[in-house]
Amino acid sequence: MLCLGGIGGAVAEQMPDAENGHYTLSPVADGVIRLDTRTGAVSTCSNNGNGWACYSVPDERAAFDAEIGRLQAENEKLKAQLAAREPTVSGKIDEPLPKSDSLKKPEPKAEGERKIEIPLPSDQDMDRMMSFLEQAWRRLVDMANRVQKDVSGKI
Structure with missing residues (x-):
């Protein structure tokens, strides 16, 4: 009986898919975490009574990589659209801008323009x-x- 118990313990200690360092296993409360060192995939493994079962952990990295790829493609598309447009004014111009006097009164407007009237x-x-x-x-x-009467009456 003791031998059978020892064999059962040895089977329980044997971790799944531990061939040639392909996986790295780390113990957790309800089983082990399995890291595939070749692909980077992570799985949680546990013994549910019928044997060991491993379930892959959702990979947020894949979702981030997909979103980064989509944004890069959209960025390239927008750059191409921008390059196809007419050339725009560069940041520097050859002539200086005219100086304006902030204290100078504005010139009267032409008669056709709207005037503001305050009634x-x-x-x-x-x-x-x-x-x-x-x-x-x-x-x-x-x-x-x-107040003067009150003050004069009290003095």
Whole structure:
């Protein structure tokens, strides 16, 4: 019985596909991680009771490489489209730009152009504003008189 238990332990310790250093195995909690040293593929292997089974781990690197390839192709396509267009102005020009005086008033526009007009307040608007200012002034004077009476009465 002891011999059979020893053989079972030896079979459990034997890792799958460990031929000639083709795979590197690293133990984890529920089995091993298998790295294919020739292709770089990674798999998780575990003993599920019926024997060892390995399942490949999704490779994010492949997705990144595919996206990089797609972007490179799109970049080349856009560069070709840009080169096919008419030549553009280079960064440097031969003549200096004219200097403008920021304090100089702009010249009047021609008659055909739109002018901006600001409407003046009507007489009714002016009367309302004046009555508001008169009322505010009266309140201010009344308040000053009350403060003066309070101060003179306490001294």
